[in-house]
Amino acid sequence: MTEPELHIRPADISDIKAIMALEEGSIAHPWTSEEIGTLITDPRKKCLVAVLDGKVVCYAGSETVLDECNIGNLVTDKEYRGRGFASVLMNALLEDLKDSGIKKVFLEVEHDNLPALSLYEKLGFARYGQRRGYYGAGRDAVLMRKEL
């Protein structure tokens, strides 16, 4: 039997529930459905989902200001991690941003989030600073950027 293929597409309103489920299983302060709705519908924002066999297994979101962009969301379903899905989705998002004229991409990641730090470094993001207590006491953010 052949493996089902991962399909990348822009999120739409009908994906909010699935995206919320990804957030709630993985993020300490999950985004609300209103915030996810805005991520999907606001023209300055982009939200892509990776779908496997009809199920949303990973999503990523970004916000653009002029020719710069911040990636504020990336989650893979716990059951589907380590299979390269976030890498495929992030490469698709970066390609999409580049095609839209974005020159620089920024993101923040918690200093001890090793899977995410490793993934972003692999994708070519470089560290340029650290923001103390960004996520709460003793929880620093590593600031990363990449030129497209």
Ligand SMILES: CC(C)(COP(=O)(O)OP(=O)(O)OC[C@H]1O[C@@H](n2cnc3c(N)ncnc32)[C@H](O)[C@@H]1OP(=O)(O)O)[C@@H](O)C(=O)NCCC(=O)NCCS
């Ligand atoms: C970070 C996250 C999105 C990675 O998703 P994923 O689909 O498992 O990632 P991939 O399978 O594409 O892995 C790509 C790379 O990430 C790194 N990585 C992934 N899981 C890792 C782990 N458990 N430990 C160390 N590095 C890891 C590796 O460099 C990996 O490359 P490799 O497979 O060649 O070693 C996922 O762990 C997640 O959803 N975490 C919770 C939410 C979160 O922290 N999001 C980031 C907020 S900034």
